[in-house]
Amino acid sequence: MPEAPYGSWPSPIDAALVAAHDGRPEYLGSLGEELWWTAPRPAEGGRRALLRLTPDGGDAVSVLPPPWNVRNRVIEYGGRPWAGVARPDGAGPLVVFTDFADQRLYAIEPDAPGGPAPRPLTPRSSVGGGLRWCDFHIHLELGEVWGVLEEFTGEGPGDVWRLPVAVPLDGSAAEDRSALRELDTDRHRFLTGPRLSPDGTRAVWLAWDHPRMPWDGTELKIAEVTGGPRPRLTAVRTLAGGPEEAIAQVEWVPDGTLLAATDRTGWWNVHRVDPDTGHAVNLCPREEEFADALWRVGHRWFAPLDNGTIAVVHGRGTARLGILDPATGELADVPGPWTEWSPALATFDTAVAGIAAGPGRHHEIVRLDTATGHCRVVAHAHRDAVDPAYYPEPRARVFPGPDGREVHAQLYPPAHPGLTGPAGTPPPFIIWAHGGPTSRAPLVLDLEIAYFTSRGFGVAEVNYGGSTGHGRAYRNKLRERWGVVDVQDCAAVARALAAEGAADPDRLAIRGGSAGGWTAAASLVSPATADVYACGTISYPILDLTGWAVDETHDFESRYLETLVGPLAKVPERYHERSPVHHADRITAPFLLLQGLDDVICPPVQAERLLAAVAGRDVPHAYLAFPGEGHGFRRDDTIRRAIEAELALYLRVFGIDRPDAPVLDLNGATR
Structure with missing residues (x-):
């Protein structure tokens, strides 16, 4: 197969295609035999x-x-x-x-x-x-x-x-x-x-x-x-x-x-x-x-059926659909290519419908007749917008973390039907930190990931300690250690990939949104991990714990930090020490900051505080602010601009040339 530098591969998966497929069906329900969502x-x-x-x-x-x-x-x-x-x-x-x-x-x-x-x-x-x-x-x-x-x-x-x-x-x-x-x-x-x-x-x-x-x-x-x-x-x-x-x-x-x-x-x-x-x-x-x-x-996540059985979404790091017999405890999983079912089950008689996806499939509406075992897609049927050879073949991995703890991750290596990287040269890798942080990254087809892997970048989604899907003990690993465990676990995966020869140690990036944006920013200022990453993409982040804990977020999460960090009144120094805005002098890696101006969960003032802290320092960075966008981007033009800017950052920092490279001003301009 012909060789070409990683990151330079042509791809039919452009930003417009990613934007068109952004999001998924939600809130499925049944009215008799009708389905609504x-x-x-x-x-x-x-x-x-x-x-x-x-x-x-x-x-x-x-x-x-x-x-x-x-x-x-x-x-x-x-x-x-x-x-x-x-x-x-x-x-x-x-x-x-x-x-x-x-x-x-x-x-x-x-x-x-x-x-x-x-x-x-x-x-x-x-x-x-x-x-x-x-x-x-x-x-x-x-x-x-x-x-x-x-x-x-x-x-x-x-x-x-x-x-x-x-x-x-x-x-x-x-x-x-x-x-x-x-x-x-x-x-x-x-x-x-x-x-x-x-x-x-x-x-x-x-x-x-x-x-x-x-x-x-x-x-x-x-x-x-x-x-x-x-x-x-x-x-x-x-x-x-x-x-x-x-x-x-x-x-x-x-x-x-x-x-x-x-x-x-x-x-x-x-x-x-x-x-x-x-x-x-x-x-x-x-x-x-x-x-x-x-x-x-x-x-x-579960729904009783008229025949006495129960439809359940279950798994360990996955979310499969099964039918549970409560009398015997027997559980039979639904066959098919779907490995991730959403918490949106709808039932009628002996049928159950759900929203399901897999490593090679977008989210579809799937109906199961439990009497016959017949399972079929009834809406949002997956159709490959491009040759699926451009999709990565993901695999779940468990990496050793600090103190011997397990770190769960999903790897998406570069994939292209007509090109491979230079022999003996590992690809650049992007470490993705999910939001929440009490959440997880599912192993499903994501065209945003494929956008990068089809160009020659690897992606690793890290379900760091504190993530869901692996029991309460794993979930509790983040208690009072947010900004420590998540940062360490992401770095452990990055370092392990480099040590294996699977990733170029000089071309590692970290990115995340919301709580993942926090982890990305905290990774760039942490003395223990700042040398791991060549750059970072920080989207609608938390950056100042004290401000966020006092009056800069919504009611639902306003006391979340008492579990993740500790009570502010008892450990104020911890809030200061872990906040990236107070250690902007440690940032040496170029970064991209993305923010919705209508965000009330992680408001723009947090991003603006970081920008003020790096002003006048020789740190290449760009800030893109989007009017009308809240916490997470929903509009196609915003999604396109954000993903193209992220690619532009990696191309610049990793020294990759390609004729269709998007333009990004890293001189601290605000747009």
Whole structure:
């Protein structure tokens, strides 16, 4: 095979193609045999469309035209933004959804004459972030929608409360806040939407309070439903959970018992819970995860089926779909090329549908008939936009880390059907640090990764200590050690690849967004790792821990650092010592800084503080700021510009020539 320098290979995977395939379907649900979900539209301003697939064999259709954007800002990351019911009178489905522009809850009847005409159900609010809604359920017999209300009481990010509320379906609350019914007075800072028992006499939900995050500890709440046609939740009590037990999901089953995904064994396993006593039985004891971090309210990792079995998403570092027999504990995995299933299962009769991807496939909507074992793609079918020979062939690896700990990573070596690198010359490698940090990088086809590997760069995604997917003990490795363990583990992978001859030790880069941006920046200022990397890409990062802990982020994560770093009042010096903004004098490697100007999670002031700290120093860098973008980029033009700028950085620093090299000013210019 012909040889060419790594990084110089021509590729059909351009930035426009990456942008067009950015994002994935989310929040799948069923209305009878219909499937509904949201899907990204990068070319339409980054909105989320609401799609509908009827069982007649046709294609999925977008229910609402632009600019309707089915998304909400509950806890800023958003929660389940729609719910629906198949009405028994033949009138077709009734669906409610939140629109991102005003955060109001709307109702539509898509089969009504003249098509869907959304009508508002909730009022506007001019206070702070207004009224926001998520994780709701329609109760036709009550004429109400039950869900989570997030209401701001002032202008500060912490001036907020969340509570379960009933919204009238008749629209009487559209201009009248007093028409909304608060369902209980058992206040918690965070909660999921209440689920009614099959007989309608009880309800359950999850709740937690600062400083805990939902993967640290949650409480399973249960209440009596009393009050006739306008019921409330009374006699609220904690059934299970606590400060060191994280319950990620709870669901009723037809016999009136509960299913809950709890990590009381050190792993998120599915338990059957007695609603009277709280006694729990592990239905499938395994050192595997049957849930993950609850970053978005309304995620669903398991779903009971009508035949008594349970569809479960499970795995260790992966997320496969299986069918669990609760009577025997037997678990049968669904066959096929999908190794990563999203927490968005939809069931009807003995069928289950989900959103699935694999190392060579984008996210698809897949339907399984458990009675026959037949599994098929019903929407978003994967189609190779280019010859798949340009895709990398990834593999999972475990590397030795400091103190003998394991470091999990996924390697994506350079791949090209017509070229190889010069013999005896290792390729440049980019170390990717995922966000969260209590999260993980899945092993799936990602055209952004293929953009680099098809040009001759290697990519290593590091699921550093603190990542999910490997049990609570691995997840807890980051407690009070953020900025240490994640930095060490990324460097351990980079050094191991160089020692193996798999990566060029002089052409290593680190990149990440959000918490990954923190890890990238911290790696460039750490005396123990700064010499590892030739450059870095830092996207919408946390850079100043003290500012972020005091008033520079949203309510959901405002106390997160107490676990990741320690209480600010007790260890203020730790906040200062680990913050990259206070050690900008240590940065010698060129870097690219990318920031959304509407980001309220990692606001621009953090990036601007770093820029001020490096001003006047001879450190090549560029800052690209994007109006209209929040935490993570959604618009196609932003995605294109960001990925081209990142490539330009690596080409410049690694000394690679190519005729189509994007232009990037590394003189500290802001654009």
